[in-house]
């Protein structure tokens with residue numbers, strides 16, 4: 317028997333025209349993506365986040381910061397999407413319009429086939445140059461002549477020679493304007509926002525469900541634990557993304573047939 321909450325969520329989705337899926341770190345958990353803190357092991361444990369994830373830290377010690385991101389990139393690239401990512405791709409095919417807005421920098425939504433993904437905090441799979449922001453999407457020979465945990469000099473930008481940095485949002489930086497504007501527009505216009513695996517504590521991403529709710533959207537939340545979003549959720553589906561999302565797609569398929 318399908319649990320009542322799942323049926324209710326599926327009914328809401330079935331009549332929706334425009335759905336936004338807002339994902340956070342919990343969405344990547346079952347893929348084994350290490351958090352910033354998880355990755356801070358060995359050599360890296362002695363640095364604080366300001367030294368590893370700020371422009372100032374990069375300007376002070378570019379080889380340290382580039383080496384840290386090479387270390388993180390290597391860990392992230394060895395992870396695979398899980399069935400919850402696949403369920404979002406299936407959902408996209410069942411509904412008129414679905415866009416994913418993510419705080420995650422791992423690129424797993426795109427890797428699993430989601431067509432429209434707005435990345436609020438950038439992507440570790442891309443780089444850009446420090447001085448002009450020229451984008452660089454090429455891969456790096458991961459990496460590091462010196463082996464695991466070694467510092468390494470950032471490669472120069474092919475366009476201008478300035479050092480490349482990861483295209484992620486560092487502490488103290490603005491979120492990318494185009495991504496933020498688009499995400500906010502979708503939040504204002506959607507019928508349903510499905511919020512998956514976020515504590516709702518990191519702003520401005522955390523504001524999106526509140527914007528959607530104020531604009532009249534239904535909020536469905538998936539999380540093993542209550543979050544800052546739970547009090548505005550019309551349906552709270554307690555559980556893991558990798559289990560609840562496939563069950564939700566199954567419930568929607570049952571309703572449709």
Ligand code: APR
Pocket residue numbers: 339340341342343345346419420421437512513514515516517518538539540541542543555556557558
């Ligand atoms: N499925 C769904 N949700 C889960 C799972 C799971 N398997 N495991 C944990 N969660 C939930 C937790 O209960 C928590 O509410 O995911 C949430 C993770 O919260 P945070 O770690 O605060 O992550 P997030 O909300 O994404 O905010 C941190 O800020 O530093 C930046 O970009 C970085 O994404 C990161 C964000």
